[in-house]
Amino acid sequence: MKRVPDMELRFAIAPDRKSLEPSGLKYDMSDFDGYALEVALRLVEKSGAGEVVLISLGPDGVQETLRKGLAIGAARAVHLQAADVPVDGFAVAHALAAELRGGGYDLILFGRMATDTASGTVGPMVAELLGLPCVTAISQLDVAEGSGTARRDLEGAAEMVRFPMPAVLSIDEGIARPRLATLKGIMAAKKKPLEVKPAALGEARLTVEAMALPAERSGPRFLGEGSDAVPELVQRLRTEAKVL
Amino acid sequence: MAGTFAFAESRNGELRKVGFEAVTAARQAADASGGGDVHALIVGAPGIAAQADALGRYGADNVVVVEHAALERYSPEVVAATAAERIRSGQYRAAFFSASAQGRDLAPRVAAQLGVTLASDVIAFELQGDDVLAQHPAYTGKVIVTLRLTGVPAVLSLRPGALTAVEQPRSARIEQAAPAVDPASARVVVTELLQQTATKLDLGEAPVIVSGGRGLRAAEHFKLVEDLAAAFGNAAVGATRAVTDDGWRPATDQIGQTGRLVSPDLYVAVGISGAIQHLAGMRTAKTIVAINKDKDAPIFKVADYGIVGDLFEIMPRLTDEVRKARGSR
Structure with missing residues (x-):
């Protein structure tokens, strides 16, 4: 699971022009990873055997996120230590695959993508490496x-897929409503094992060159009120936006 | 001078628009590196070869057609192995996929098999020496990240619609090839394709998307959205998460971080307030129109054109005017 900034916040670019201004950022588990955890917990509960192990990669702050996952119900956690989470999905996949290899897992679950980078590359890359x-x-x-x-789910369609286990799966939102941590869970999580080891990252061949806020839209924002504004909208769609 | 590769996505035996976008990107990259050949790959059931000429229209010099009776539906392992084999043997400068639902599944597998990384969900790119600089919307579209992609081949997936497919006709050579692995050996098998939308154009194909939110107040009022989409003639219908969660529209219509991330030429947001998760899916659209009764709604902050007011009054007139504008062309 990945620890990501709270997306509701307003982001500012740091003076280096290639990172976010860190002050004021709040972090939490990536949304899709919460669904993956819920799916894992339900599968273990249904089968009546096995356990859910959490793995996260990043700076020490990820331990807070792992503790939350333990409080929700995972049995133990592994923190793969790295100064930051590389934007290179293949470099991350190398570190995760090294940890997962030989782990004897029936299913390795990921969120469909991290909410910060929205790339969704690490899961299938780990599958290939394993x-x-x-x-x-x-x-x-x-x-x-x-x-x-x-x-x-695809664009305007969906497909049904059959797969054998063990397998790597990435989980979309909505599959199962994630449970919340209980007070009892939070207390129990403090005593659950959390192993810390260095991340064996692959070479980074994808790096952040720059970050910028999206360009402001130049158009006149408001054309007016009610249906009286419709003719001007249609006119502008024709002459300015050229989409009619 | 270096050749480039494009994966021409198809579904149900038909090429997808995003396939032409990938070919257009490959053409641009080949031209930028001194004019190499563009090789496109198309995979499907017997008969898909008939689609190959269309790829030449968008600038492919060579089309590799892989036909097999077991490849009527997408087969992730067979297509990934086949694409990886072609890219490996072709020694391309760059390889392009779509960041569509299928491309997001395929491209990371191919990159990993090639032992390289992937720049995902790219909205613009340029070659810079041996590197590629690629722009990618991150943090729900609130930040545009420029990525430096090092190594050859550079593998990229393109956000649907971000790059307009441009016709640059070539008389493409067509070459038949076999799948790199036996389709019967695939572990992951797509057993069924469920068509969700009755209209021909879906969210991945349509240059115009008309989307509705809670402001429509009831499922039956989506007719207003459908009518406007029909008036455009080239539009698909989208929806917010609130609306798909309530079952007014199928989940596959959802635009947003938790649904489709799209970049159409025109996006019309009807009765949509503009939650961050929704903006993430559409803010890179080339032109955005918002219709909402609340002038402070966040959707107006990303809109090019906005009308404040009662959508039940505005939509019929807009539909009428759009129909007239199209009729008079």
Whole structure:
């Protein structure tokens, strides 16, 4: 799971022009990863055996996010220490694959993508590095003995996918409503194992060159009130935007 | 001078518009590096070869067609292995995919098989020596990140619609090839394709998207949105998460961080307040129109044109005027 900034906040670019101004940022578990955790917990509960292990990569702050996941119900956690989370998904995938290899996991779940970078590359890359079957962006999941079926939403369509286990899956939002941590869970989480080890990151071949806020839209924002503004809108769509 | 590669996405035996966008990007990259050849790959059931000429229209010099009876539906492992094999043997400068639902599944697999990374969901790019500089909307579109992608081949996936497909006709050579792995050996199998939208144009294809939100107040009022989309003639209907959560529209219509991330030529937001999660999915559209009763709604901050007022009064007139404007062309 990835620790990401709260997206509701207003972002500012730091003086180096390639990072976010860190002051005022609040962090939490990436939304989609919360769904992946919920799916994992339900599968373990349903089967009556096994455990959910959390892995996160990044600076020491990720331990806070891992503790939250432990409070929600995971059994133990691994923190792969890195100064930051590289934007290079393949570099991250190397570190995760090194940790996951030989772990004997039935399913390795990811969120469909991290809410900050919205790339969705790490899950399928880990699958390739481990040689495991992979299904991405799952909106419905049914797991039986040794195999599963999943639904993936596409543009204006959906597809049903069959896969064998072990497998790597990435989970879309809405599949299962994530539970909240209880007070009892929060207390129990303090005693659950959280292992810390260095991340064996691959070479970074994708780096941040610059960050900028999106250009302001230049158009006149308001053309007026009510349907009287419609003719001007249509006119401008024709002459300025050239979409009519 | 270096060749480039484009994956020409298809569904149900039809090329997708995003495939032409990938070919256009590959053409640009080849021209920028001194005019190499563009190779496009199309994979599907027997008969898909008939689509190959269309790729030449958008600038492909060579079209590799992989036909197999077991490839009627997308087969992630077979397509990834086949694309990776072609890219490896072609020694391309760059390889382009779409960041569509299929491309987001495919491109990271291909990159990993090639042992390289991926610049995902790119809205603009330029070659710079051996590197590629690629722009990517991050933090729900609130920040534009310029990424430096090092190494060859540079593998990129393009946000649907961000790059306009441009016709640059070539007489493409067409070459038949076999899948890199036996389709019968695939572990992951797409067993069924469920068509959700009755209209021909879906959110990944339409140059215009008309989207509705809670301001429509009831599922049946989506007719207003559908009518405007029909008046445009080239529009798909989208929706906010609130609306798909309530079951007014299918989940596959959802635009936003948790749905589709799109970049159409025109986006018309009807009764949509503009939650961050929705803006993430559409703020890179080339032109944005917002219709909302609340002049302080956040959607107006990203709109080019806004009308404040009662959408139930505005929409019928807008539909009428758009129909007239199109009729008089």
